[in-house]
Amino acid sequence: MPRIVVDVMPKPEILDPQGKAIAGALPRIGLTGFTAVRQGKRFELTVDGDVTDEVLEQARHAATTLLSNPVIEDVTRVEVLEEDAQ
């Protein structure tokens, strides 16, 4: 069954304490080539049937009303997973 993927990232101007902690941990495993980390969320919405424009629109609606909080987060991607699309 096809899946729609939704990516949500903290807004650039919002401090991301979790990303900062991860960035601080990278040198501990010997990785020093990264200057910053930001942590987001990925959702996969499984669709029963074809991904019509209406279904995609519903996914966008879900992304902006429930899956993200526009005060602190941006929806950076809403699209059908290529590997599912025949």
Next chain:
Amino acid sequence: MTSSPVETPLIGGPQPLAPADAASPLDGVSVGVVTFPGTLDDRDAARAVRLAGGSAVQLWHGDHDLQGVDAVIIPGGFSYGDYLRAGAISRFAPLMEQITAAASGGADALPVLGICNGFQVLTEAHLLPGSMIKNESLHFLCRDQRLRVENAGTFWTSEYAEGEELVIPLKNQDGQFVADNRTLDELEGEGRVVFRYVGGNPNGSRRDIAGISNAAGNVVGLMPHPEHAVEAGFGPDSSARGAVDLRGGTDGLGIFTSVLKKLVG
């Protein structure tokens, strides 16, 4: 949790306020306390209402009926396990739709207080601006926190004087209040910063903000827990009013007497 007109103190000793007798006008005021799956502090909040002299009514998140309550408290905890974002799923509970509509109703709008997770629910429901992200330190914090009342004109702070300080427990992980600068300036300009942290910012909240209100002043959210500082023997070890006995701090009680007296008056 049935409402009882007289709350028996758990221990002896002088009470900060005498429990209401049957003739007290405050007893006729009913305050609903909402329970979601994962709510922790509903019983403490209901007890605080009764100790302040009012009647507490238990409200279930899945119901559609506010049962005619005069005010609502959304207590602390981890509603829906904080899944997705703190408060994000609770916001769509059937009872929240009732509360959102009643709280936005102009002059007769329902007074609503959100404490900790309840504050997060109110921001997710857009009843209050801004949002909460993880504490700057990333640690769960649990300590007695000093606050200053910046606005004593709201439904929930009228028993305090402006500038008065109180010490109540703070306990959370996602307590860092954030909003864009325009929103923050608006909150400051309109006197809607209700509480500010004093003696150090515990979680990185913008402009030391611990609590805010909506424009009408009927909806207030704050991160620390006044309901845990209402009864001698079970409160913080300190008070902003001076030395107290061990666990003797009751600085939070005024939040609950404020709304009761406002509603009677």
